Amino acid sequence: MALTNLPSSIAEGSFARNCFHPAAISTLLDLGASTDYKDSRGLTPLYHSVMVGGDPYCCELLLHDYAKVGCIDENGWQEIHQACRYGHVQHLEHLLFYGADMTAQNASGNTALHVCALYNQESCARVLLFRGASKEIRNYNSQTAFQVGARQALEERPSAPSPL
Numbered sequence: 001m002a003l004t005n006l007p008s009s010i011a012e013g014s015f016a017r018n019c020f021h022p023a024a025i026s027t028l029l030d031l032g033a034s035t036d037y038k039d040s041r042g043l044t045p046l047y048h049s050v051m052v053g054g055d056p057y058c059c060e061l062l063l064h065d066y067a068k069v070g071c072i073d074e075n076g077w078q079e080i081h082q083a084c085r086y087g088h089v090q091h092l093e094h095l096l097f098y099g100a101d102m103t104a105q106n107a108s109g110n111t112a113l114h115v116c117a118l119y120n121q122e123s124c125a126r127v128l129l130f131r132g133a134s135k136e137i138r139n140y141n142s143q144t145a146f147q148v149g150a151r152q153a154l155e156e157r158p159s160a161p162s163p164l
Contacts, residue, residue: 021058022055022057022058022061025045025061025062029061029062029065035065035066035067035068038071041073041074042071042072043071043073044068044071045062046059046062046063046067046071046079047071047078047079049062049091050079050082050083050088050095051079051082051086053086053088053091056088056090056091056093056094059090059091059094059095063094063095063097063098069098069099069100069101070101070104075106075107076105076106076107077106077107078100078101078104078106079091079100080092080095080096080100080102080104080112081104081110083095083112083124084112084113084115084116084124084125084128085115085118085119086119087121087123087124088124089123089124089127092112092127092128096131102128102131102132102133103133103134103137105137108140108141109138109140109141110139110148111134111145112124112128112133113125113128113133113134113135113137113145114137114139114143114145114148116128116145116149117146117148117149117152118148118149120149120152125145
């Protein structure tokens with residue numbers, strides 16, 4: 001029996017719970033589970049794998065089994081944005097290898113590089129820049145990723161003590 005015919009609550013939870021267990025994901029795929037099954041929010045197993053983190057091999061298994069890259073959530077975020085938000089460098093590498101769009105913008109116009117700047121994810125930013133991400137793309141506030149990072153650094157910096 002293919003897992004695509006199982007009740008959605010079972011199939012939906014199977015991939016999300018098993019982001020840390022490559023053998024479980026491999027078994028689900030072998031039994032006919034779809035890599036592109038969407039949950040009640042329209043998110044795929046690949047999206048959950050990248051967002052939750054866990055074993056990067058799970059992400060690779062899904063991608064190797066032809067999971068579609070570019071699932072968009074209610075805020076316009078794709079897998080590449082989530083990988084950068086949480087600093088999942090190996091997941092990001094897999095996504096880029098399998099064709100993730102580095103220029104994809106979320107509902108605020110932020111690219112993955114902007115997200116790196118917002119969440120101070122230097123390692124992911126280095127990967128994106130090494131792979132050729134554009135530093136010139138502006139979000140809907142007309143800010144480049146550098147400008148977003150500079151503003152974020154200023155906001156996080158402790159204020160100077162006031163002179164007596």
